[in-house]
Amino acid sequence: xxxxxxxxxxxxxxxxxxxxxxxxxxxxxxxxxxxxxxxxxxxxxxxxxxxxxxxxxxxxxxxxxxxxxxxxxxxxxxxxxxxxxxxxxxxxxxxxxxxxxxxxxxxxxxxx
Amino acid sequence: xxxxxxxxxxxxxxxxxxxxxxxxxxxxxxxxxxxxxxxxxxxxxxxxxxxxxxxxxxxxxxxxxxxxxxxxxxxxxxxxxxxxxxxxxxxxxxxxxxxxxxxxxxxxxxxxxxx
Numbered sequence: 001x002x003x004x005x006x007x008x009x010x011x012x013x014x015x016x017x018x019x020x021x022x023x024x025x026x027x028x029x030x031x032x033x034x035x036x037x038x039x040x041x042x043x044x045x046x047x048x049x050x051x052x053x054x055x056x057x058x059x060x061x062x063x064x065x066x067x068x069x070x071x072x073x074x075x076x077x078x079x080x081x082x083x084x085x086x087x088x089x090x091x092x093x094x095x096x097x098x099x100x101x102x103x104x105x106x107x108x109x110x111x112x
Numbered sequence: 113x114x115x116x117x118x119x120x121x122x123x124x125x126x127x128x129x130x131x132x133x134x135x136x137x138x139x140x141x142x143x144x145x146x147x148x149x150x151x152x153x154x155x156x157x158x159x160x161x162x163x164x165x166x167x168x169x170x171x172x173x174x175x176x177x178x179x180x181x182x183x184x185x186x187x188x189x190x191x192x193x194x195x196x197x198x199x200x201x202x203x204x205x206x207x208x209x210x211x212x213x214x215x216x217x218x219x220x221x222x223x224x225x226x227x
Contacts, residue, residue, distance in 0.1 A: 009152070033215045042202065045215040088154065090216070092206075098143050098162060099170070100206060100216055104154035 002027045004091050006103035014111050016078050021106045023072040023089035032072045033090040034063050037105070043088065046074075079110045115139070118203050118219035125226050131190040133222050135203030143206040144186035145170075145216065146178065148199040155202065161186055162208075193226045200224075 003026040013019050023032070031050050035043040047056045049065035049072060056063050060083065062075045072089055086105045093099045119134035135144065143162050147155040147170075157170030159178040167178050175197060179187045186205075190197055200223050204216040 006154075035215075042218045042220045043204075045217075048215050090155075098206065098208070099157070099160065099168075100143075100145055100204070101157060101171075102147070102155035104152070 002029070002091060002093055002099060002101045004089060004101050004103040006089055006106050008106060009104060010107050010109075012109045012111060013076075013079050015080055018078065019076050021074040021076075021087055021108075023074070023103050025070050025072075025089075025091045025101075027070075027093070028067075029070075029091045029093060030067065031092050032065050033092075034072070034074055035088045035090065037086045037088065039085075046087075076108070079108075081110045081112050084108055084110045116203060116205050116217050116219040118201075118222050120222050121220060123222055123224045125190075125193050125224065127194060127226055129190075129193050129226075131193045131224065131226075133188040133190075133201055133203075133224070135186045135188070135205075135219055136184050137186075137205040137217070138184065139205060139207070139217065140183065141205040141217075142183070142208045144180065145204045145206070146176075146186065146188045147202045147204065148172070148197075149202055149221075150199050158188065193224075195226050198224060198226045 034046040047063040052067040054065045086107045088105045089103045116137045145160040146158045161167045161180040177189045203219040206216040
């Protein structure tokens with residue numbers, strides 16, 4: 001059964017600091033997704049990671065994927081208040097019907 | 113511009129009522145999903161469908177059913193609403209693998225309150 005775990009669940013950090021959110025998953029998958037959700041809003045896609053060693057960057061966010069370790073990271077560099085949101089990772093199954101499972105989310109609060 | 117539309121943003125229903133949540137996508141995607149989102153629990157998969165009239169249970173299907181009579185529409189049905197089904201419901205769609213390396217697209221969500 002595919003399970004996706006994120007940590008930490010909550011993260012409060014000062015502006016200008018760096019931090020990493022971790023996403024572990026339990027079974028083989030060849031694609032991992034990161035989403036952002038603002039309060040009261042739906043999910044917005046950030047990154048799609050499709051292969052082992054994939055790294056993508058957008059502004060102060062960088063995501064990477066290690067399929068052997070079944071681990072993805074979302075690294076935040078020099079955080080700013082606008083990055084405050086909840087971040088989710090999601091994993092799709094590689095065989096059979098396409099099940100799409102989310103992690104529990106990490107609620108990030110960046111303090112000015 | 114891709115679009116997934118859920119029929120209601122906010123809904124208040126009474127315990128025991130039959131509730132229909134509708135989701136329509138205009139991207140010709142094969143796969144559609146219903147999730148519920150609760151604080152601290154993330155998004156939990158209720159049901160998904162990979163083709164017309166095809167459905168599979170997700171992780172928390174109890175108390176729900178679904179219908180997919182047309183490719184673009186995926187309905188979530190609460191046969192007899194209960195207060196523990198008060199939640200945010202999110203619909204998503206996704207093309208089959210091989211039709212592009214795209215992520216799932218989400219509707220705006222339906223906040224359902226059962227009183």
